[in-house]
Amino acid sequence: MSGVFAGGLALADQSPPEELVVAPVSAHEDVLRVEHLAKSFGQVTALRDVSMHLKKGEVLGLLGDNGAGKSTLVKTICGFQKQDSGQMWLHGQPYEPKSVQHARELGVDVVYQDLALIDELSVYQNMFLCREERYSRLPFLNGAKMKREARKVLNDIGIRLPRLDVPVARLSGGQRQSIAVARGVYSNADILLLDEPLAAMGAKEGAMILELIARLKQEGNLSIIMILHNYVHVLESCDRVNMIVDGAIALDKPTAETSVLELNEIVVEQYRRARQAAQVQEVA
Amino acid sequence: MIHSDPDAAAPARGEEQPRSAPRAVLSPWTLIKRFLTMREGSISVVTIALIVYFSLSIPAFFTSSNFQTLLTYFTWLAILAGGEVFLMINGEIDLSIGGVYLFAPLLFYEIVGGGISLVPAVILTILVCTGIGVVNGVVTAILGVNSFITTLGTLFALEGLTLIVSHAEQLNMPGSAVSTSANGSSHLGTFASIFGAGVYSELVWAVVIIAIMQIALTRTRWGLHTIAVGSNRIAAAEAGVKVRLVVIRNFMVCSSLAGLVGIMEAVRSQSISPDPSSSNSVLLDAIAAAVIGGTLLAGGSGTIVGAFIGALFLGVLQDGLAIKGVNADYLDFYLGIAILFAMLINVYVGRVRRRTGVG
Numbered sequence: 297m298s299g300v301f302a303g304g305l306a307l308a309d310q311s312p313p314e315e316l317v318v319a320p321v322s323a324h325e326d327v328l329r330v331e332h333l334a335k336s337f338g339q340v341t342a343l344r345d346v347s348m349h350l351k352k353g354e355v356l357g358l359l360g361d362n363g364a365g366k367s368t369l370v371k372t373i374c375g376f377q378k379q380d381s382g383q384m385w386l387h388g389q390p391y392e393p394k395s396v397q398h399a400r401e402l403g404v405d406v407v408y409q410d411l412a413l414i415d416e417l418s419v420y421q422n423m424f425l426c427r428e429e430r431y432s433r434l435p436f437l438n439g440a441k442m443k444r445e446a447r448k449v450l451n452d453i454g455i456r457l458p459r460l461d462v463p464v465a466r467l468s469g470g471q472r473q474s475i476a477v478a479r480g481v482y483s484n485a486d487i488l489l490l491d492e493p494l495a496a497m498g499a500k501e502g503a504m505i506l507e508l509i510a511r512l513k514q515e516g517n518l519s520i521i522m523i524l525h526n527y528v529h530v531l532e533s534c535d536r537v538n539m540i541v542d543g544a545i546a547l548d549k550p551t552a553e554t555s556v557l558e559l560n561e562i563v564v565e566q567y568r569r570a571r572q573a574a575q576v577q578e579v580a
Numbered sequence: 581m582i583h584s585d586p587d588a589a590a591p592a593r594g595e596e597q598p599r600s601a602p603r604a605v606l607s608p609w610t611l612i613k614r615f616l617t618m619r620e621g622s623i624s625v626v627t628i629a630l631i632v633y634f635s636l637s638i639p640a641f642f643t644s645s646n647f648q649t650l651l652t653y654f655t656w657l658a659i660l661a662g663g664e665v666f667l668m669i670n671g672e673i674d675l676s677i678g679g680v681y682l683f684a685p686l687l688f689y690e691i692v693g694g695g696i697s698l699v700p701a702v703i704l705t706i707l708v709c710t711g712i713g714v715v716n717g718v719v720t721a722i723l724g725v726n727s728f729i730t731t732l733g734t735l736f737a738l739e740g741l742t743l744i745v746s747h748a749e750q751l752n753m754p755g756s757a758v759s760t761s762a763n764g765s766s767h768l769g770t771f772a773s774i775f776g777a778g779v780y781s782e783l784v785w786a787v788v789i790i791a792i793m794q795i796a797l798t799r800t801r802w803g804l805h806t807i808a809v810g811s812n813r814i815a816a817a818e819a820g821v822k823v824r825l826v827v828i829r830n831f832m833v834c835s836s837l838a839g840l841v842g843i844m845e846a847v848r849s850q851s852i853s854p855d856p857s858s859s860n861s862v863l864l865d866a867i868a869a870a871v872i873g874g875t876l877l878a879g880g881s882g883t884i885v886g887a888f889i890g891a892l893f894l895g896v897l898q899d900g901l902a903i904k905g906v907n908a909d910y911l912d913f914y915l916g917i918a919i920l921f922a923m924l925i926n927v928y929v930g931r932v933r934r935r936t937g938v939g
């Protein structure tokens with residue numbers, strides 16, 4: 297057990313400082329609870345011991361350095377991969393998704409960091425991948441219906457594309473990302489995981505997505521975990537913020553009680569401590 | 581600032597731009613260009629040109645009797661190529677179809693010899709072939725062996741098994757015997773005329789199978805997921821596509837078709853010839869037909885109809901050169917050149933297609 301991985305942090309032999317205390321996992325209003333989740337890839341420990349929770353209607357911002365394990369956490373919750381140890385609960389019931397499709401049936405959907413778009417398929421085919429519309433009696437795809445619904449969804453969000461039957465390979469990074477987000481948002485999920493949904497977007501597209509999320513929050517049915525890098529966006533769009541450091545949740549605070557300054561401070565502090573630890577090792 | 585430099589133009593391209601808005605007014609030239617940039621377009625033109633050339637230069641070519649000969653060159657090949665295309669779109673390849681093609685009629689022979697009647701024996705044989713596909717699929721998709729290697733293994737194993745069981749001796753194909761009636765006219769049994777020996781039997785099978793598979797590819801979830809897996813396996817898995825199942829299923833279909841073709845070709849020739857060199861060339865012809873038809877080995881895209889046309893092209897070439905009396909040694913040479921040429925056209929057309937946005 298050492299914290300050598302995750303960006304070279306070596307904190308294993310240091311007790312966590314006072315301000316980085318995980319809030320007790322709370323009550324029945326939680327739609328999702330994760331306890332003591334661990335996941336390694338060979339030698340790399342991506343998640344060491346993650347416990348967190350998500351309340352109904354809440355937007356939870358998830359922060360953490362590159363390689364901290366954010367995507368791994370999201371991919372575990374959405375059923376893409378299985379944890380090595382630890383449990384999850386969905387609406388108070390034990391939650392053990394067997395596949396992405398299974399998680400989706402249970403109401404958990406995801407927008408991956410890599411978007412999971414198929415270049416060769418068209419916009420509407422991507423939007424309906426794995427939930428294709430078919431004719432009621434025949435096993436054939438109902439392309440017209442999918443196109444129509446995809447158009448409606450994209451219009452609703454404010455994404456304008458001249459054609460929906462072109463391969464997504466031909467779209468810009470921001471357009472591709474909006475399609476991935478649209479696919480996740482209009483999936484009838486009640487828990488949505490967004491892994492860096494603004495990464496490839498320009499300011500205008502980003503604002504559009506944040507506005508969409510604000511709208512969904514107002515409706516109050518959807519609970520969201522959103523990985524973001526921009527602290528301003530986090531404070532603006534999220535109710536609460538969690539930070540992953542070294543494979544565990546190191547901070548859990550309502551956004552109202554924190555600030556860009558504090559978040560920055562924590563990260564810088566982490567960095568300093570890591571460097572000190574490295575120097576100590578060098579000297580020794 | 582009339583000429584904007586490409587860098588400045590690039591972001592504008594991403595923005596919405598009603599470029600293809602006036603769709604109603606298509607000039608003939610645009611239509612021709614569209615057709616040529618279709619995956620099947622260029623090989624269709626080349627095939628028609630070849631047919632015209634042979635028709636003009638050989639009087640015996642454009643005749644109904646030669647048409648019947650031509651059928652024996654390409655119909656079965658189209659079926660094999662169709663199955664192969666599905667796997668190639670999936671990003672896999674199946675070399676074992678050669679082995680299945682060789683093994684299936686022998687297995688059929690043994691099953692019929694065991695006292696089972698013809699049609700159930702066909703079904704049983706094809707089911708065993710489906711099982712071979714399951715083995716290929718499981719070893720490839722679940723155990724993670726590259727499909728080229730997996731199916732190279734099953735190819736050799738099946739060809740070897742065929743030689744062992746048959747003692748490398750030619751056998752009479754059950755159900756293919758031609759009976760001669762009292763007045764001297766020969767008569768094909770119903771079984772034989774349906775499964776390969778009837779003049780149009782294999783053509784009907786080929787057309788029906790190709791049509792079903794083309795529809796499956798373009799209009800069903802199975803086809804969509806096959807394209808998704810072949811285009812980006814990780815993304816497909818993330819989106820929830822059951823990647824392994826899709827791959828295994830396509831191996832099953834490919835093997836089953838190879839079994840069917842093996843039986844039909846044995847019925848047509850009335851004999852089982854356990855000769856791996858002929859089945860290896862059958863295998864390579866099927867891959868050639870798929871590739872010439874516009875399917876890339878890279879996965880993610882391809883066309884079943886193209887495979888049919890690719891097989892037709894190879895058939896016309898072989899038939900025409902044979903009638904012309906071209907030495908068999910030249911045949912392979914021309915064939916090789918034709919494959920390279922067709923591939924160059926496909927690559928070029930693919931590039932044009934991506935540039936012009938003709939889906």
Ligand SMILES: Nc1ncnc2c1ncn2[C@@H]1O[C@H](COP(=O)(O)OP(=O)(O)O)[C@@H](O)[C@H]1O
Pocket residue numbers: 302337340341342360361362363364365366367368369
């Ligand atoms: N499939 C995988 N195989 C091997 N290592 C992985 C895999 N996925 C993630 N990792 C490793 O786990 C760590 C956490 O990765 P990730 O969850 O993607 O981080 P983040 O999203 O926070 O940037 C990294 O060190 C990464 O290299």
Ligand SMILES: [Mg+2]
Pocket residue numbers: 366367368409491
């Ligand atoms: Mg990530």
